[in-house]
Amino acid sequence: MSPIIARDLTKTFGAFKAVDRLNLEVRQGEIFGFLGANGAGKTTALRMLTGLLTPSAGAAEVAGIDVFRHPNRVKQRIGYMSQKFSLYEDLTVRENIRLYGGIYGLKPAVIRSKTERILQELELTDHQHTLARALPLGWKQKLAFSTAMLHDPAIVFLDEPTSGVDPLTRRQFWELIYAAAARGVTLMVTTHYMEEAEYCMRVSIMAEGRIVALDTPGRLKARFNAQTMDETFRKIAEWGLRSGDMGD
Amino acid sequence: MFFFIRKEFLHILRDRRTLMILFGMPVAQVLLFGFVLNNEIKDAPIAVFDPAGDETSVALTNKLAASGYFHIETRLRDAGAIEPEFRKGHIKMALVFPPDFGRALAHEGRATVQLIGDAGDPNTASALINYAQAIIADYQMAYNQRTGAPVGLTAGTRMQYNPEQKAVFNFVPGVMTMILMLIAAMMTSITLAREKELGTMEVLLVSPLRPIQILLGKTIPYLFLSMINAVVVVLLGIFVFGMPMRGSVALLTAECFLYMFVSLALGIFISTRAKDQMTAMFFSALGLLMPTMLLSGFIFPRESMPWVLQKIGMAIPATWFNPIIKGIMIKGVGLEVLATQTIVLGGMAVFLLALSLKNFKDRLQ
Amino acid sequence: MPVLFFLIQKEFLQIFRNRIMLPLLLIMPVFQTVLLSFAANYEIKNLAIAVTDHDRSATSRALIRKFTASGYFRLAALPPDAKTAEAELASDRADLLLEIPPQMERDFVREKHAAIRITANAINAVKGGMAIGYAGNIVRDFNQELLADPASAAPAAIEVAYTNWYNPRLDYKTFMVPGILGLIVSMIICFLTALNIVREREIGTMEQMNVTPVRKWTFILGKLIPFWLLSLVMMAIGLTVGRLLFDIPMEGSLGLVFLYTLFFTPCMLGLGFLISNFSDTQQQGMFTAWFFLVICILMSGLFTPLESMPDWAQWMNLLNPIRYFVEFMRLVLLKGAVFEDIQQNFFSVLAYAVSVNALAVATYQKRVS
Numbered sequence: 001m002s003p004i005i006a007r008d009l010t011k012t013f014g015a016f017k018a019v020d021r022l023n024l025e026v027r028q029g030e031i032f033g034f035l036g037a038n039g040a041g042k043t044t045a046l047r048m049l050t051g052l053l054t055p056s057a058g059a060a061e062v063a064g065i066d067v068f069r070h071p072n073r074v075k076q077r078i079g080y081m082s083q084k085f086s087l088y089e090d091l092t093v094r095e096n097i098r099l100y101g102g103i104y105g106l107k108p109a110v111i112r113s114k115t116e117r118i119l120q121e122l123e124l125t126d127h128q129h130t131l132a133r134a135l136p137l138g139w140k141q142k143l144a145f146s147t148a149m150l151h152d153p154a155i156v157f158l159d160e161p162t163s164g165v166d167p168l169t170r171r172q173f174w175e176l177i178y179a180a181a182a183r184g185v186t187l188m189v190t191t192h193y194m195e196e197a198e199y200c201m202r203v204s205i206m207a208e209g210r211i212v213a214l215d216t217p218g219r220l221k222a223r224f225n226a227q228t229m230d231e232t233f234r235k236i237a238e239w240g241l242r243s244g245d246m247g248d
Numbered sequence: 249m250f251f252f253i254r255k256e257f258l259h260i261l262r263d264r265r266t267l268m269i270l271f272g273m274p275v276a277q278v279l280l281f282g283f284v285l286n287n288e289i290k291d292a293p294i295a296v297f298d299p300a301g302d303e304t305s306v307a308l309t310n311k312l313a314a315s316g317y318f319h320i321e322t323r324l325r326d327a328g329a330i331e332p333e334f335r336k337g338h339i340k341m342a343l344v345f346p347p348d349f350g351r352a353l354a355h356e357g358r359a360t361v362q363l364i365g366d367a368g369d370p371n372t373a374s375a376l377i378n379y380a381q382a383i384i385a386d387y388q389m390a391y392n393q394r395t396g397a398p399v400g401l402t403a404g405t406r407m408q409y410n411p412e413q414k415a416v417f418n419f420v421p422g423v424m425t426m427i428l429m430l431i432a433a434m435m436t437s438i439t440l441a442r443e444k445e446l447g448t449m450e451v452l453l454v455s456p457l458r459p460i461q462i463l464l465g466k467t468i469p470y471l472f473l474s475m476i477n478a479v480v481v482v483l484l485g486i487f488v489f490g491m492p493m494r495g496s497v498a499l500l501t502a503e504c505f506l507y508m509f510v511s512l513a514l515g516i517f518i519s520t521r522a523k524d525q526m527t528a529m530f531f532s533a534l535g536l537l538m539p540t541m542l543l544s545g546f547i548f549p550r551e552s553m554p555w556v557l558q559k560i561g562m563a564i565p566a567t568w569f570n571p572i573i574k575g576i577m578i579k580g581v582g583l584e585v586l587a588t589q590t591i592v593l594g595g596m597a598v599f600l601l602a603l604s605l606k607n608f609k610d611r612l613q
Numbered sequence: 614m615p616v617l618f619f620l621i622q623k624e625f626l627q628i629f630r631n632r633i634m635l636p637l638l639l640i641m642p643v644f645q646t647v648l649l650s651f652a653a654n655y656e657i658k659n660l661a662i663a664v665t666d667h668d669r670s671a672t673s674r675a676l677i678r679k680f681t682a683s684g685y686f687r688l689a690a691l692p693p694d695a696k697t698a699e700a701e702l703a704s705d706r707a708d709l710l711l712e713i714p715p716q717m718e719r720d721f722v723r724e725k726h727a728a729i730r731i732t733a734n735a736i737n738a739v740k741g742g743m744a745i746g747y748a749g750n751i752v753r754d755f756n757q758e759l760l761a762d763p764a765s766a767a768p769a770a771i772e773v774a775y776t777n778w779y780n781p782r783l784d785y786k787t788f789m790v791p792g793i794l795g796l797i798v799s800m801i802i803c804f805l806t807a808l809n810i811v812r813e814r815e816i817g818t819m820e821q822m823n824v825t826p827v828r829k830w831t832f833i834l835g836k837l838i839p840f841w842l843l844s845l846v847m848m849a850i851g852l853t854v855g856r857l858l859f860d861i862p863m864e865g866s867l868g869l870v871f872l873y874t875l876f877f878t879p880c881m882l883g884l885g886f887l888i889s890n891f892s893d894t895q896q897q898g899m900f901t902a903w904f905f906l907v908i909c910i911l912m913s914g915l916f917t918p919l920e921s922m923p924d925w926a927q928w929m930n931l932l933n934p935i936r937y938f939v940e941f942m943r944l945v946l947l948k949g950a951v952f953e954d955i956q957q958n959f960f961s962v963l964a965y966a967v968s969v970n971a972l973a974v975a976t977y978q979k980r981v982s
Binding site: 269273280281287288289293332334335336357359360362365369370372374375379385387388399403404405406407411417537538542543547551552575578581585 | 656725783900904908917
């Protein structure tokens with residue numbers, strides 16, 4: 001059973017259709033790139049999949065649970081890293097981890113051991129009592145990811161996790177994502193950096209609320225005779241393709 | 249620079265919410281406070297304990313009730329009932345007659361009536377006792393006239409400037425002053441702070457415009473809008489609250505202009521010191537609001553304040569503008585009386601502007 | 614619920630690290646109470662009087678002396694005629710004018726009747742009324758002394774003995790401080806609650822919270838409970854300052870005060886919460902909160918009596934939580950009211966707390982979905 005399934009997912013705000021009959025199925029252990037320009041509807045779609053937003057029509061199943069009927073059950077199984085990194089700026093590294101551990105119902109002993117592990121892995125032991133706002137962006141990003149993974153969710157959603165970060169740090173971050181996928185975690189990542197699409201196993205491209213392409217990066221580049229995903233995306237945009245013309 | 253000012257105008261007019269605050273709030277507040285802030289004493293609930301209930305005591309009680317200041321809330325059966333009435337907050341004063349009041353007055357020429365005030369609210373208590381004393385004294389004089397005793401020295405009294413003793417005369421100028429300043433200062437400080445936060449300020453600074461032009465350019469639209477505000481508020485004062493307009497309209501306009509300028513200068517000053525919008529708002533709201541409300545003489549008379557607070561109050565523009573409004577509108581006086589206040593306001597404006605300009609320039613370095 | 618515990622722990626950590634919030638919570642109550650209490654004084658004393666004495670007799674001088682000796686008035690000027698006197702009034706150099714007509718002493722001795730004229734600046738009507746009241750008393754006393762001639766029949770006199778209960782020294786602070794305390798605590802709690810919630814929304818951590826299994830109830834309680842507890846702390850600090858600095862009476866039961874605060878704070882919490890639901894940014898939140906609070910403060914009965922407000926305003930005041938708190942503090946601290954005396958106030962407050970919080974929760978649900 002696919003961890004993430006969207007069926008004709010739709011969201012309208014008044015007269016504006018932000019997401020138009022989205023159909024999607026992410027496989028287990030997959031790193032799925034959810035691409036599109038700003039305003040294409042990626043964030044709206046993501047928010048519906050995470051139970052933050054109720055759809056106008058359609059359905060979604062995450063970890064086998066109907067997201068709209070039982071949003072709370074879903075939340076226990078998923079991890080989320082928001083665009084703004086979702087750490088509390090005025091709490092220390094340690095306090096942030098402890099907070100999220102507590103929220104997900106982990107026992108104090110478990111929280112402690114996991115905290116030590118994360119501090120070691122991220123080399124933050126010397127900075128465990130530093131306020132989150134004082135951390136360099138790259139470390140904040142990694143910490144946010146680790147916190148999202150704290151309760152060992154099987155599915156993780158990442159919304160623009162690398163915005164504002166330099167390319168080197170971005171690569172390091174993707175190593176973390178790979179490591180998680182190797183452990184069997186399913187990751188869905190939205191981004192508007194087309195180079196990052198290369199790192200994903202499969203990608204979908206959204207435009208005007210619809211998926212206009214969905215395939216592996218390699219096959220998409222071949223189809224559009226492009227060297228990079230960036231070129232692919234531009235070509236798609238130029239030709240104004242509609243959903244159903246290409247891809248799954 | 250004209251284009252700059254026009255851009256500012258368009259910017260403001262497009263921001264609906266800000267417009268609402270800029271114009272709606274002052275109107276709402278002036279209306280509300282003008283009607284609500286009232287320390288007139290009228291129909292104050294009192295209790296009467298009159299065991300004998302003779303002709304004299306009844307006549308005196310009725311006279312008090314007829315004055316409009318008092319309203320007989322309860323007539324008590326025993327003196328012990330007075331305390332609970334106070335405790336429950338039902339009455340503000342108690343009128344206690346001895347059992348032989350009328351007789352004592354007629355035969356012995358003197359009788360005592362007791363007034364018990366609720367000095368939990370000392371102001372009202374003093375006022376009520378004061379009024380009651382005056383009414384009783386009137387009664388005494390009438391009583392004596394009937395018995396043919398000499399009258400002696402009397403005093404004719406006159407309430408100058410406000411014969412109907414309307415509370416609005418005291419509060420509305422203060423409300424006007426406070427609100428005008430707050431809006432002007434707050435708006436300016438936020439605008440400038442926002443500009444800084446967004447980074448557009450740097451763009452301006454790099455342009456050929458001189459710092460003084462930037463400052464003026466940003467604030468002139470607000471000056472204009474604030475003047476409109478001022479006019480609206482003054483008109484409200486006149487037509488809704490019945491404030492007179494005995495002085496010169498030209499002078500009032502000029503003084504309002506000056507005051508608005510000072511308020512804007514204050515806003516500019518705050519914004520040059522504040523790091524971001526939040527701080528700017530914080531300081532203008534709490535840093536200006538509280539002192540203006542408390543120390544400017546708007547509600548509490550300045551003469552009664554400790555010396556230190558009176559001195560601090562002098563640094564607040566509102567303190568100087570209050571007498572100007574009252575002077576022009578209610579007393580009908582002109583510059584010969586208001587010269588000091590006007591000069592002080594002018595000085596404040598220049599001072600604040602110069603200081604802000606200096607701060608501004610320092611930032612550039 | 615351990616999750617709630619973690620949330621509350623986080624809130625306290627944040628509050629104590631917040632450079633703006635902490636001073637606001639602890640220092641502001643003290644500062645404002647002190648400032649307000651010293652400034653808030655309607656006492657009318659030290660009135661300036663300008664006297665135009667056309668008579669210049671022993672009697673007129675005695676009268677003037679009586680005025681200046683009374684302690685209420687000080688002699689500011691001796692203008693020679695009515696016009697100059699008017700100018701004194703117009704320039705606020707005098708609050709009261711006393712005009713003694715020519716031949717006053719002679720008229721009094723011969724016809725046993727003379728009249729002087731008193732003019733007061735009545736822009737501040739109560740002040741003017743009081744000034745005239747004091748002046749009238751002085752004149753009457755003076756008159757009694759003049760007429761007290763053992764030879765002729767003395768006129769009948771009604772003596773007025775007055776006492777002031779609860780505040781015999783007529784100390785204004787006694788009246789203001791309890792109310793101010795209620796006001797400051799209310800104001801700060803409402804303000805901070807609104808800002809605190811909006812801030813999480815503005816910086817994005819609220820969204821993060823929404824994705825976690827934390828229930829909305831739990832999240833909101835986690836935001837409100839710390840301030841609920843802090844309100845009691847603030848009240849304690851305020852009462853201590855009030856006692857030490859102003860020696861305010863504490864006639865009633867302090868236990869009742871804290872109990873009431875416990876039940877009253879949810880009103881302000883709910884109000885703050887409600888405001889936060891309509892604000893996207895902290896700036897908006899501040900503006901809205903400020904707008905409502907200023908209205909509530911000025912209408913609370915702290916500065917001007919409730920009874921003097923027009924009827925429609927008194928109706929509006931039923932929705933003003935601060936009005937209830939101020940009334941409560943005065944009744945209990947100054948007059949030693951017991952529960953029975955304030956029960957109507959108490960139940961109104963309970964009803965208010967429940968309604969405003971229900972409304973806040975309803976608007977919160979709407980917003981989030």
